[in-house]
Amino acid sequence: MSERTEFAFYDGNSLAGPLSEVFAVELTTAVGRCRSCGKSSEVATFRVYGPEPGFVGHCPHCEDVLLRLVRTPDALWLDFSGVSALRISMPADSTGS
Numbered sequence: 001m002s003e004r005t006e007f008a009f010y011d012g013n014s015l016a017g018p019l020s021e022v023f024a025v026e027l028t029t030a031v032g033r034c035r036s037c038g039k040s041s042e043v044a045t046f047r048v049y050g051p052e053p054g055f056v057g058h059c060p061h062c063e064d065v066l067l068r069l070v071r072t073p074d075a076l077w078l079d080f081s082g083v084s085a086l087r088i089s090m091p092a093d094s095t096g097s
Ligand SMILES: [Zn+2]
Pocket: 034, 035, 036, 037, 038, 039, 059, 060, 061, 062, 063, 064
């Protein structure tokens, strides 16, 4: 895995633009649990390689792939299969009672 450190990578904030095309909430502050090591980290702390041919976000703890994001001219492909759970902060529900 040390070879990977020879390449430049970005933090998860680089995913803010493409993710905002799909999600109405800010996902870089969401916390994802890694399927491999079980540790949780903010999307903003993911180690992101890309953007060509797509973004690949790695776990900051174990380096396994957490997500892949590819933007084509007419679609956005999003693979979160490396994340076992994603906690997204939401405003308090004001629709109750
Ligand atoms: Zn991990």
